[in-house]
Amino acid sequence: MFLFLRKSGMGIDDLLENILTTAEILELKANKNTLAKAAVIESSLEKGRGPVATVIVQNGTLKVGDYVVCGAAYGRVKAMIDEHNKQIKSLLPSHTAVIAGLNEVPASGEVMIVMEDEKAAKEFALKRHEYDRHKELSISTKSSLEDMTAMIAEGKLKSLKVVLKTDVHGTLEAIKNSITALRNDEVKVNIISSGVGGITENDVELVNNSENCILLGFNVRPTGAVKAAAKQKGVEIKTYSIIYQLIDDVTGMLTGMMSPKYTEENTGQAEVKEVFKIPKGLVAGCVVVDGRLIRGGMVRVIRDGVVHYEGELTSLKRFKDDVDEIGNGYECGVVISGYDDVIPGDVLETFRKVEQKVSL
16 A cells, blocks of 8 residues: 655655554564664764764664674774764664764665674775775676767767765765766766765865866865865865755856857858959959848858858958948959859858857
């Protein structure tokens, strides 16, 4: 039986009653007398405590002093704080608490397991770390034509590399999901490093050694040696406390990387009546038949409906005078930069390119 809950909270009591009834019928019971297993709900780096994780025990009893491993993190439970902000010595199944004592911040959703001793916990964590590292570096081989085409297309993308640090893991995942979704056929975000905790000198060094890379921090600030290293290497550290401002800035950076887009605005056409040789090339004697010809703009030579040349209209004369433009019905002399193959009957079409605002 599934109940759809509203934001008002309606139906929660019925849902909890159904869960308890189902657990009782199926005899779903945790064993509190075994080594504990818990799931990480949230994690962060707290001042004075270091890496902490909020966990819910799924089986066994978690105690202060237990050696635990949680993904690539490990350590000894130094303290447990319950929902009333009181320190406790043990945590039973289905209960939650904040755990301190890990060597690094684990990811939300990781499983925390109690080990027999510190050596076993450390070995397990190191193996997991190596596994995660190889997984990141591994690249799957694509063999089909469609996959090959996709790889070629991916290579044409302009990539904005990002090093991201945040205060808590939940925020880290939310920002990563938001900025990696900012992409199109031309630009994308590539998060080369991310983590929970303060900005370090290693983060600065990574940005300094990476092309087209930025360092972003959310609810974290560089201090002391980190600020000095960033200043020395010319690395800009951008910090935020509001997520949408961070996303807006990344969007702006990506937009700036995109190639400009232009639309074409035709200004006029003229028919070539005669051509004259001059020491510096050729002058086309024309009559403007539509719009106006503009000096300094772009011009294309059309012969029998086919474009033969496209270049710049460098000189425009009305009799012996240089003019900026000639209107419809007037005669003029035209010199096209780098082209002297104009013949009577050709049509000269002038146009200009108007840059358009690009966006993701």
